[in-house]
Each structure stands twice: as C-alpha cells, then as structure tokens.
Amino acid sequence: MSFPANVFVLNTGRCGSMTLARACGHLSNWTAAHESRTHLTGAARLAYPDRHIEIDNRLSWFLGRLDAAFGNDAAYVHLTRDPEAVAESFAARARQGILRAYRTDILARSRRRATGRPLIDECRDYVDTVTQNIRHFLKDKSHVMPMRLETLAADFDAFLGWTGAAGDLAAARAEIAVVHNATEPRA
Numbered sequence: 001m002s003f004p005a006n007v008f009v010l011n012t013g014r015c016g017s018m019t020l021a022r023a024c025g026h027l028s029n030w031t032a033a034h035e036s037r038t039h040l041t042g043a044a045r046l047a048y049p050d051r052h053i054e055i056d057n058r059l060s061w062f063l064g065r066l067d068a069a070f071g072n073d074a075a076y077v078h079l080t081r082d083p084e085a086v087a088e089s090f091a092a093r094a095r096q097g098i099l100r101a102y103r104t105d106i107l108a109r110s111r112r113r114a115t116g117r118p119l120i121d122e123c124r125d126y127v128d129t130v131t132q133n134i135r136h137f138l139k140d141k142s143h144v145m146p147m148r149l150e151t152l153a154a155d156f157d158a159f160l161g162w163t164g165a166a167g168d169l170a171a172a173r174a175e176i177a178v179v180h181n182a183t184e185p186r187a
Helices: 017-024 042-046 057-061 063-069 083-092 097-106 119-138 149-163 169-176
Strands: 006-010 031-034 052-055 075-080 144-148
Touching: 006 057, 006 119, 017 031, 017 052, 017 149, 017 169, 042 063, 057 063, 057 119, 063 119, 075 119, 075 149, 083 119, 097 119, 144 149, 149 169
Parallel strands: 006 052, 006 075, 031 052, 075 144
Antiparallel strands: none
C-alpha cells in the first residue's frame, strides 16, 4: 500500500501546530498550511489538494465530514502536548478564539448556569473533549502517527521518514526549535 496523498494534523490547538506548519513549509514534495481553509463551508472546506499537509485544530469539529471525504485514504497525525499545559495556555486566551466559543456557546450559558466554576476547569474540559474526539476518530485508521510537543524534534524526524519528505530538511529541523505563537503566562 502506498502512502496517502494527504496528511491531516489533528490537535487541540496550543500544542505546537504553528511550529510544525512552519517546519513543513520547508518541504519540497509536500505543500503545507496552517488553518488554510477555515473560512470555507460545504465541500470547499475539505477540498485539500494532493500532496498536502494540513495542520488545523478546527478539523476536530469536522471529523465526520473528514471521514466521509478521506476516511482511511489519508494519513493522520495526532499532535499533543501535556494537557495541563494546553489548558493553561487556553486559559490565558479564554476571551478569544475557539475557547471563547466553547465556553459561551458549546457549554451553553455556562457562565450563568455554573457560576463560580474556575476558568481552568472549562479549559481542561475543552482539551479532554477534543482529545477524546480525535482518539475516537483515529481508532480505525491505518496511517496514524502520534507527535508530542515535548518530543517534537525526534518526532519530526520520524515524521519526515514516514511521509518520505524532501526539501530543505535542515531548515525544517531548525524551525522546530523556534517557538511560534507562544502564550504569555497569566498574571
């Protein structure tokens, strides 16, 4: 069986996805992007070209459609980071992005109905929910690779071999050492 034509990096966010995308940008036999189709709907949302690596935490909310469109004909990476570190990073950004949507709309009216609940608990709930959704989705897929932010340099080398990547691999590896989109610690 040949390697699939698409790679999807599934993640919670706040786990090195931007760094991985920048590193993959140095590959010559794959295109790579970070959240490239988030503004699209319908079939266009998942119309990725062949030989493309898409790194997008929002794909965790499109797993049914991703399965229908690509199923076992794609390769998947589950990019993770220590869950508590991810929750802390989201807590520092809780008033924006996906965490704000989760807290105010998915957990409907949670601030009025669950007063006094610490923000970090909602962040932990988000991280656990997304992680479990991804694990469930991946349970029957043939081409799956785990990667962790804490071991990203070694995992990236394995990823390069797994995907048969070519290009400026020295620049790609150097990019892994650069922290992109870091969150300032909460005061």
